[in-house]
Amino acid sequence: MDTCKSCNAWGNHHLTLEDGKQIHLCDDCYNAWFCERLGLDYGLYKHPASISVLGKRFMVRMEIFVSGVAYFAYRGKGKRLESICFVGSFLMSGAEAMKELRSKVAFRTYRPTMEEGMLNDMGSVGIVENDQNSDKLDFLIDGKRYSEEQFLDLLRIHSGSNLVYLLEQRVPNPDSQWVTLAEHLPKGIAGDEEDLWDDPDWDDENL
Numbered sequence: 001m002d003t004c005k006s007c008n009a010w011g012n013h014h015l016t017l018e019d020g021k022q023i024h025l026c027d028d029c030y031n032a033w034f035c036e037r038l039g040l041d042y043g044l045y046k047h048p049a050s051i052s053v054l055g056k057r058f059m060v061r062m063e064i065f066v067s068g069v070a071y072f073a074y075r076g077k078g079k080r081l082e083s084i085c086f087v088g089s090f091l092m093s094g095a096e097a098m099k100e101l102r103s104k105v106a107f108r109t110y111r112p113t114m115e116e117g118m119l120n121d122m123g124s125v126g127i128v129e130n131d132q133n134s135d136k137l138d139f140l141i142d143g144k145r146y147s148e149e150q151f152l153d154l155l156r157i158h159s160g161s162n163l164v165y166l167l168e169q170r171v172p173n174p175d176s177q178w179v180t181l182a183e184h185l186p187k188g189i190a191g192d193e194e195d196l197w198d199d200p201d202w203d204d205e206n207l
C-alpha cells in the first residue's frame, strides 16, 4: 500500500511528474496539487466528509477535473454501492455544490427507479460489465443487478414508449486507484474562463 507523500494517508493517486519521478498522493493532496497547477484556490471547493439526506448518510468525495469539479455521494458497499455525482464549474464553491448534490441525492433516493416491477418515468440505470462474461452487460437499478435478458424484459413492458435518456459518467468506486502522467494534465484552466472571474455580469448560465 502506497503512502501519500504529503500527509501519510493512503496514496491512491500514482502520479508521474514531468521529471519522470513517481509520487503517491491521497485524494485530498492530489486535488490540492492539481488546483495549484491549474491556478485555482483549493479552499473554494471545501465540502463536508458526509451529508445526510432524507435520514440517510452519504460519504462525499471530490475530484478536480480539467473542465470542472466533481462531487460524489456514496452510500453502501461493494455491489450495493449507491453513487451519485454532481459536476460544478470552477466558479462554484463546495458549499453551493453541496446544495445541488443534496437535491440530486434526494431526487434519486426519494423516488426509486423501479416500482412494482416497472420502470418509473424517470430514473437511473447503471451499465456495467458482467463479472463472469465481459461480452455481456449487467444493469444496476436501485442497487440491484439485472441481466441483459431481465433488462430487456423490463423494457418490453414499456413497448410503444420512447426512452429519453441522459448519459452520465459512472461514479468511480471510492477504493479506485488512479495512474496519471503529469505531462497529460494542463497547466491552467482552458479557454478564456480566467477572464470571466472579473466579469460581474457572468453567471453559471453562461457555461
Ligand SMILES: [Zn+2]
Pocket: 004, 005, 006, 007, 008, 009, 025, 026, 027, 028, 029, 030
Ligand atoms: Zn495526502
